[in-house]
Amino acid sequence: MDKHDLIDTFDEEWARVRPDLVTDHVLVLGRILRIRDLAMRASERWLAPHGITWDMFDMIATLRRTGPPYALNPSALSRALLLSSGAMTLRIDRVEKRGLVRREPDPSDRRGTLVVLTEQGLELADAVLTAHFKEANQLLDCLSPTERSSVARSLRKILLQLEDPAGNAPGN
Known part of the structure; x- marks a missing residue:
């Protein structure tokens, strides 16, 4: 049992x-x-x-996975982090104070801003990502690769239903 x-x-x-x-x-x-x-x-x-929290890691990892130049506008970043614009501003402020990101003018939108991963942020992201992926995978050691795949498929079904309660295909 x-x-x-x-x-x-x-x-x-x-x-x-x-x-x-x-x-x-x-x-x-x-x-x-x-x-x-x-x-x-x-x-x-x-x-x-x-020396970082999940919130800080989430932001620098999100910027890291975008690839060079490791930058997103605040709206795109808030969507990727699932945050409101107000919460996004506060999070950017905290991470910027740590020197992990900086704000720069958006060259494609003269009124816009980009949040850019600093060199220090990039180095920290790379250092932490190695540990994060190792530890996160160990959390799933109790599942075989087949079980992991099955759970992932089942959770995707739930997520898609929640993201579109009408049951429409995403993007409709």
Whole structure:
């Protein structure tokens, strides 16, 4: 028999006090939320020796994966980081104070600004990415490659449904 987790306990409690409810979602969404919380805590542990938080890492890693010149306008960056414009401004300010990014005029939009990864930000991103990918992959060591692929496909289905509740194909 499989081990029992906290989400199993929640499901059993609902079954006891409200047996009329269908609680399948608790087993799936509850675990997704719990995994997110625990994975974020784990990532903060491996980021701490580098002196950065998840929020800082998320920004410099996002800029790093764009490739040279490692720059995005704040709107594109906020979409990539899933942040509101107000939250984006505050995050850019914090990361800029650390010297990891800088704001520059956007050459393609004279009223626009680009957020650019600094040399220090690029070096830190590369150093942290190695540790991050190693540690994040170790979190999934309990799954075989086939299981990882299956979970990824299933989660994509849920995400696409949530991103477009009407069930339309993305972009429609």
